[in-house]
Amino acid sequence: MAQVRVTVDGVNYADDVEPRTLLVHYLRERLGKTGTLVGCDTSNCGACTVHLNGQSVKSCSVLAVQADGGEVLTIEGLARDGKLHPMQEAFNEHHALQCGYCTPGMIMQAVDLLGDNPDPDEREVREGIEGNLCRCTGYQNIVRAVQSAAQKMKPGAAADTPAPASVAGGGN
Amino acid sequence: MTTTAEPTTTPSPEVGKARVRKEDARLITGRTRYTDAITPQGTLHIHVVRSPLAHAKVLGVDKSEAAASPGVIGVYTAADLGVESVGLPCAWPITPDMKAPQRPLLASSTVHFAGEGVAVVVARSAAEARDAADLVDVDYEELEPVLDMEAALAEGATLVHPDLGTNENATWVLDSGEAGTGGRIGDAIAAAEADPDSVVVKRRFRQQRLIPAFMEPRSCVVDPSGEQLTIYAATQVPHILRTMTTVTMGLNESKVRVIAPDVGGGFGGKIGVLPEEMLCVALANKLRRPVKWTETRSESMLAAHHGRDQIQDITITAKRDGTVTGLDVHLLADMGAYLGLVGPGVPILGAFMYNAIYKIPALKFSCTNVFTTKTLTDAYRGAGRPEATFAIERIMDELAVELGRDPMDLRKQNWIPHEEFPFTTVAGLTYDSGNYEQATAQAVEMFDYDGLRREQEERRRNNDPVQLGIGISTFTEMCGIAPSRLLGSLSYGAGGWEAASVRMLATGKVEVTTGASPHGQGHETAFSQIVADQLGVPFEDVEILHGDTQVSPKGLDTYGSRSLVVGGIAVVKAVDKVIAKARKIAAHLLEASEDDLEFADGTFTVRGTDKGKAIQEIAFAAFVAHDYPEDMEPSLDADAVYDPENFSYPHGTHLAAVEIDTETGRVHLRKYVCVDDVGTVINPLIVEGQVHGGLAQGIAQALFEEANYDEQGTLVNGTLVDYTLPSAADLPNFDTAVVSTPATSNPLGVKGVGEAGTIASTPAIVNGVLDALRHLGVRDIEMPTTSQRVWRAIQEAQGRSTQQTPVDTHSPGAGLGSIDPNNPQEEEVQ
Ligand code: FES
Ligand code: FES
16 A cells, blocks of 8 residues: 545545556545546546646546645636636537536646647647547537637636636646 | 516527537536446446457356455356346347347357457456456357358358357348339349440448447446335436346336436447346346446447448449439448347438438348357447448449539439428338428538639649549438337337426426436437427526436437437427416416417416416416316326327538548548538537537548457457547538428427438548549548558559558558648657
């Protein structure tokens, strides 16, 4: 057993885990963070994407112990004080999800993308999320949503939307 | 209390509004419950030990090491569980003499495909079960795999199921000459062959094997800790699963409850009754603990049913002036090793669609289903109809080439003109409505068809290394499965009706239950819009309940673009009954005659007066039940079961502009335009989303995806590394629009949209690819038309050797994503 101390969505945890435990299984099975999903066993689908220390990672390709001392943000911690993150709003507004299974990972990846590139063009969005597979939407509305969120999150775009860095830690 | 009906502004109708979805609030915040998130206290986990071989005798199973492994409760074979004689159901015996093998929960003496279960491990955790499964030692004696359909039918072929005496499952025929719905195809072909002014065009097309690849792996939890055995399952068909579980396992139907919680996509891939589900039932009953199964992605690729996999031999006859005179279709369809729930019927669903939108005087369809030692096939988005549409749209292009005609003009010459609807086709179906001219005119304009044809000319003239192709698909499909009597005539084992209930709550809110169980389609939003309009209540006041046989006890679930067209109409019929009951109470309370009441925007008013009662007030009156008519029960609630009398027939025109780099073979989809007629649109946002997603899957068949087996019968695309689903970087933005000729077969005028994009897009792309290359001598390219296949076809057409280049079957599709083969240094490493 190995010790892991980690902050997830603002709560501190200290647990003994089997050294081989993947972060995604730790999140789901130990912490009940079932909003983060598993879609594959080869790190291809991105359904499990979370932020670790401000950067998006596929939590199926990180060991829980590698997150030791770190800070994890999952889809469940993205909304603040009952207010949705602009990316979550944009996914709803632009019908960027159908079954919703890719959605948590897709949103976390998209937030990270905007941290790196606050104003991506269509191609940049497509390439920025190509590690996240969606079988339902054909991606078009996801791309729309990400670009629309980017506009809303621009500094000064709307007073009440949080800046991306403060919410997601960005990717920088 | 009587309200005075004030002259209010009529609320704008909900139907047609681009409402954002109700269901999203949970899904975008992670407040979800997909089956794998359900783990009652004390749950045991299973892992299935699967055969690595396609065809082998099982000589022995040594469980000892696994059984002693930490956390293991038990290791079981079929014999250990006493389930050797249990067979999973096939609900569609397409012919009376159809050959059907027993499909066991676990193979006992022989395995018939790589991935078939041989034993099951039960342990405290999923990880312990998986570890122990590796320790189960199975002794196999390898048998020859059966992989090629034609070889499987040949004399002396190795038999997949020797007890059946053949590898042929069944042959099913539709013959317009016999049925009296058209001429005899033999006559049409003979006439065309004898006539110098006619042509006969024969082609063979291959529908490669596809994997549905829903993003949520399949999962179930069976909980025996109540009076009813509760099955949570990632399924499209909770109601069918309930009935079939009881039939399969010999249980009492009233003792089983099935819940489909959040379901992460299906596309036909989750309509099955699974061996793993039945194993969990058997184990939960045996061990008296909740038992859970969640497959890995690799297991899903290997063992969940696949789709398509047909060889299509198509003959079309026509006069030299372009008039089509006959169509002969002969299919071989790979069933895999066993029959799925509706597997043998999938090609039959396509039979009626080969004549598509055209007036074809003679049609014969015959399909032979074949057993092989591969994963079984069953429904995948479109189920039979994409194959039919591909064949007819490809052969129309081939005919156009043969006749030297513009492919669009040839289609126009042969399609059913709008003034001839309703039109009874050579397959015996009656198309109620449609306007092919309108959809096509709009698509051609959005696409700039003439401009692109000019550019194509220019590129050909200049020998441009990048050639342009224009692909057309003018399609129709039959949706809304299905009229029960018709299903009966096709020997299907159930009906095609759907059920709904409407409950008026005391506070005026509305609960609606539907038997159509969604997995991403947005039923809650679309059905709420319908009810809000019909009942005159706010959208927000309507709750749509589904997916639990205790909540919505009756239903036939979701597949075949049926939810709206059948399930939505059932809701309308139930609302009609509520309004009829409310009218009686309103008349009673208003002391008026029912005939004098008008119902609009949720309020009954007495004609010519200002007296009225809102539906909510009447619901409350029925609840307190202090004052209501004597000849009725104090309730507005109503149930309805709707059995459609016809299919619905969405149609559309899809156009693709495809650029091909003739030096590398790379196919670039530059532009995609489609104009679909899906009848009345309830929610344009949802319709557009369904079209996008459908397009992505259809385009993926044309360009990226294929499930391949090696000579040993091993699936070589067993992960998402090798089975290349398109990513965002592989697809363009689509230019979509809708036109609407309302269906006349249902009160909403709706036609269904779930499968349209998938059905239409595959031939549009392949027609485009060939259109770009035909002048170079390329005649055909099998799907998926990957860079390598395109490059090879060009080399071969030009008489150049391709011998030095090995065929890459392991990753044939290879959506290259952001990787630009011409500028490898720009590769982005994710
Ligand atoms: S679960 Fe598929 S990438 Fe992590
Ligand atoms: S919404 Fe279903 S996989 Fe993306």
